[in-house]
Amino acid sequence: MHQPERSGPTGGKAVENLRAFIVDDDSSVRRILVRNFERAGFTVATASNGQEALEKIRRDELYDILISDLHMPRMDGRRLCEALAEEKTHLPEFIFIVTSRAHEDERSWVERFDNIQLVEKPVGPRHLLRLVRRRLMVGVAGE
């Protein structure tokens, strides 16, 4: 499995060979996340809605991280997760769902998955990267 570099003591930032998929209908949000995740060493692909994401993820290899907005046209983040979970073969290792307000019903569907975390807006790219790194480190440590 991948071995993300530890960030911290040396200030090292690179997370080599990790693949992230970013889904958001707002192009500026995609741009920001692509730029910051690429700088941090991720290989990044994007889509502007769940349907497009599902098609691309089906076609491509496995992604380590999926970061998706919740509310999007055509297919929202929840249905994207459910579709990926059903197909299993392309389910990313961990999924962050970004949402403006975590309603109770929005939480409840997430709780059925053990690899999805809700992140409340506003979330800056640095914070999101920190969450992703922590999650990947936890994954490695737990193996």
Place this chain on the structure above:
Amino acid sequence: MKTGEMEGEMTDPKRDDFAGFIREGCADLFSRLSEAVDVPLAVLDADGDVILSFPRGGAGTPAAAGAPGSVATIDGGEGTLGSVVTRENRKRLAPFLDSLAGVVGERYGLEREIQRMTDDLAQSYDQVDLLYRFARVIRPNDSFEGNARRLLEETADILENRLLVQYFPREDVLSWSAGPGLILPECLLWLTDNPNVLKKIYADLARDVKPGDAERNVRFRNLVDSPYGRVEYVLIPLWVQSEVAGYAGLFRTLSESELETGEIRLLEGLVAELSNTATTRELYMELRQLLFNVVRSLVNTIEAKDEYTRGHSERVFRISLLIGNRLGFPAPRIQDLSWAALLHDVGKIAINDKVLLKPGRLTDEEYEIVKTHPGAGVRMLEPIAQLSNILPGIRHHHERYDGRGYPDGLAGEKIPLDGRIIAVADTYDAITTARPYRPAGSHEKAVDIIRSVAGTQLDPEMVRVFLELAADGAVESPEPGGAQPVPIGGIHEG
């Protein structure tokens, strides 16, 4: 920013440098044009090196020095980036190349502009995100240290753990340094292990800090030598009211990634929040101290009217405070004890002056009246919710350790601790101040008596602490001869 769904819009990787932009963003365009107009084309960088040439594997470098042909400079709005060249020298090729170079330059400029805006927007998201989380962890009732710790926890690993905050409220003692539960980089560990280096950095900065800087975002960027190589730092003064009360900084060795503008902006956000929190806390403490001093002044004024009680509460407060501090009371307990000691006799206001100021021994009946003053004090202060913690100390300062005191006859540990402390201080002051019917006892006499009533009248543990303080010379009144006679002592003789 309009949402565009152009293919490849987001997937173009790093276009920061011009060559990358040409290779990854323009290769297709040049390839097709070269084919369509049947002209070999090449794009050179500003140094004249070939970035791309078409047709691929074709004529090689077309613009060797002196070769005939056309050249059009690519300008992205910020100087020459490179050029489009062809070796062919056909008519009307020059304007074609000019247009092409213009389009490429413009597109590159736009791309850069979008990247800058994206980075600005990302920084704003980071700041809003951080401020939002700050708002959730600030607790108005908590100490500055508690709040600062939580603020740092929200910030530190976003800033790659390169953050160090030092806060020194009074003397230039480094009372607290940050990094709660964090793995600090080696250069930061070295700095925290060598406070003299930091002190020197701070001292150098202090010379450059001007009072008006509190209003502006002043930051200092410099280098310092360490065993891990040169360390670059950005330091921002932490202002509390109009004083520099500490510094917050980012540190890195030169081999680590650079300190980014976005990181420094987050540092500024943290410093602003820390300054606000510390200032609010300080103002609150000042107000509380003011309130205490006002009450203290009132008590002193009331007592001053009567030569027998003059200064009594102040002295009992002072000695109680010594004992509380020696017992290692935390700040909130010290506050309560101070208020209780200062106001322990406030109930005497309710007692008739004829009894209170009687120039002789009291009858049993009069003494019963005097014994109502602890309860009276509690009743007076009960309506003040903020003082509820001090009521036990006031009610029980005349209890005796053997249970023979008043008003409730509590014994031993059942007597609230503040009551047992005030009782010792009260006893000392009673003995060392004159009464109408006897002169003031000496300090030595008071110490002897207190030692002799340990375990009967007074809590032996509190007496032990008191005797330690007496041995240190801390008990004796700072103003010798200031002791004034009081009609009723804290100790009931017989």
